[in-house]
Amino acid sequence: MKSLKQLRIISSSIAALLALMILPVMAGTELPAGVDIATLTRIRDAAMSSDYPYERLTELTDQIGPRLSGSVGAEAAVQLIADDMRQIGMQVTLQPVTVPHWVRGIETAELVDYPKRPAGITQKVVLTALGSSAATPAAGLTLPVLVVHSMEELDQNKDRVKGRIVLFDVAYDQHLADNGLAGNAYGEAGLYRFIGPAAASRLGAAAALVRSVGGADYRLAHTGATGWGKDAKPIPAAAVTAEDAMLMTRLAAKGEIKMHLTLTPQTLPDVDSHNVIADLAGSDKAADIVIISGHMDSWDLAQGAIDDGAGLVVALGVADVFKKLGLQPRRTVRIIGWMNEENGTRGGKAYFDANKDKLSNHIATIESDTGGGRPFGLIASVTAQDEAMLEPLKPMLRSIGTPVIEKRDYAGGADVSLLTAKGVPSFEPLLDIRNYFSYHHTPADTLDKVDPENLRRQVAMFAMLTWYLAEMPEPLQPLTPEAQQ
Numbered sequence: 001m002k003s004l005k006q007l008r009i010i011s012s013s014i015a016a017l018l019a020l021m022i023l024p025v026m027a028g029t030e031l032p033a034g035v036d037i038a039t040l041t042r043i044r045d046a047a048m049s050s051d052y053p054y055e056r057l058t059e060l061t062d063q064i065g066p067r068l069s070g071s072v073g074a075e076a077a078v079q080l081i082a083d084d085m086r087q088i089g090m091q092v093t094l095q096p097v098t099v100p101h102w103v104r105g106i107e108t109a110e111l112v113d114y115p116k117r118p119a120g121i122t123q124k125v126v127l128t129a130l131g132s133s134a135a136t137p138a139a140g141l142t143l144p145v146l147v148v149h150s151m152e153e154l155d156q157n158k159d160r161v162k163g164r165i166v167l168f169d170v171a172y173d174q175h176l177a178d179n180g181l182a183g184n185a186y187g188e189a190g191l192y193r194f195i196g197p198a199a200a201s202r203l204g205a206a207a208a209l210v211r212s213v214g215g216a217d218y219r220l221a222h223t224g225a226t227g228w229g230k231d232a233k234p235i236p237a238a239a240v241t242a243e244d245a246m247l248m249t250r251l252a253a254k255g256e257i258k259m260h261l262t263l264t265p266q267t268l269p270d271v272d273s274h275n276v277i278a279d280l281a282g283s284d285k286a287a288d289i290v291i292i293s294g295h296m297d298s299w300d301l302a303q304g305a306i307d308d309g310a311g312l313v314v315a316l317g318v319a320d321v322f323k324k325l326g327l328q329p330r331r332t333v334r335i336i337g338w339m340n341e342e343n344g345t346r347g348g349k350a351y352f353d354a355n356k357d358k359l360s361n362h363i364a365t366i367e368s369d370t371g372g373g374r375p376f377g378l379i380a381s382v383t384a385q386d387e388a389m390l391e392p393l394k395p396m397l398r399s400i401g402t403p404v405i406e407k408r409d410y411a412g413g414a415d416v417s418l419l420t421a422k423g424v425p426s427f428e429p430l431l432d433i434r435n436y437f438s439y440h441h442t443p444a445d446t447l448d449k450v451d452p453e454n455l456r457r458q459v460a461m462f463a464m465l466t467w468y469l470a471e472m473p474e475p476l477q478p479l480t481p482e483a484q485q
């Protein structure tokens with residue numbers, strides 16, 4: 001005989017099963033007035049059969065490649081994306097943005113002394129400077145290395161920091177990433193890249209190193225931005241490979257280790273650049289805007305195919321689908337190629353400053369900035385009521401294998417963060433990113449990492465969502481009163 005507890009479990013499972021059987025029938029039947037299944041189907045099918053986004057990505061990565069803010073590549077990307085959008089008939093505006101101009105120099109390091117080092121032996125350390133790193137003297141510097149594994153350990157050793165190179169050896173947890181928590185893994189280890197060098201600088205460190213933030217064990221150094229806050233003096237700062245960080249931890253456990261470090265990046269004067277804004281003007285509600293976007297700039301080590309070429313061409317692909325089908329939405333669909341996401345977010349700030357009086361016209365923002373992996377659905381930052389309003393879209397999303405709508409407090413990339421902070425409803429793709437941080441900010445972020453079929457799925461998903469948001473009789477509700485103004 002079954003226990004009461006077992007019976008409860010069985011009856012609740014039956015209830016859950018029934019709910020699952022009934023829900024899909026209830027959802028999906030009531031598309032809002034003005035949104036019809038035939039148009040959504042045409043949008044989906046056009047996106048799923050289009051090579052346009054992958055062709056744009058190939059053009060961006062193979063013809064231009066790296067696009068760090070202030071570089072020739074970044075400027076070439078602005079022109080290319082603007083031309084692409086003009087070619088399909090979008091109304092293009094170049095919004096001025098002044099961007100930082102940091103350039104990488106020589107970056108070499110070797111361990112020149114450590115316990116039991118045989119005479120004549122030194123060990124190469126593979127590293128890459130972090131954005132906004134200061135430079136060492138041209139001939140480099142030779143100093144002892146203090147290895148720590150947490151901020152607490154740095155604090156416990158604060159009297160030993162002055163005049164040393166501090167290494168933060170904090171591992172990226174691939175186990176989290178393998179189980180759907182890559183963002184958490186990135187946040188945990190990335191914290192040391194964001195604030196570690198500044199913390200070391202405040203205690204008098206001569207230079208700071210962090211363990212590369214990302215998975216994959218191919219001795220790749222992952223660059224990225226670091227910040228100095230208002231009070232920390234910029235010092236030379238670099239990311240070493242996971243393998244080299246582990247080597248230094250092992251050697252340092254036996255006694256003092258010394259490194260010869262040369263980093264010669266330069267911070268040059270700011271440069272004039274642009275966000276590319278391409279509008280498909282709405283019909284009767286043209287003042288209302290749905291943004292779909294990705295960022296044009298990338299780190300300088302590679303082609304920036306996953307970060308963020310993929311997200312950018314998804315936005316272009318949505319525009320192309322609407323244009324090819326001759327669709328005019330009720331609200332304006334605004335494609336934005338952002339500038340300077342990686343080391344300043346000045347594009348996002350410039351857009352916000354120019355539009356902060358028009359927040360209530362911003363119905364929703366979409367930014368795709370987590371690569372080109374297999375999409376599972378959407379992450380949505382919307383009210384509970386609007387989450388229900390999106391239900392009828394699910395059967396269409398399900399038909400391309402992207403049925404999930406996951407409600408979170410925050411959605412979207414860094415470029416739209418000022419808009420979302422003011423309560424503008426926002427979306428980002430829910431993607432398979434278990435391997436995203438293996439390539440992110442490394443020389444291996446190249447075109448081959450993006451599967452064209454996954455790109456088509458992402459375009460189809462966002463094209464249907466964008467159309468839905470642009471056509472719904474009532475707009476999505478802002479999440480705060482500020483966005484209603």
Ligand SMILES: [Zn+2]
Nearest residue numbers: 307308341369
């Ligand atoms: Zn990015």
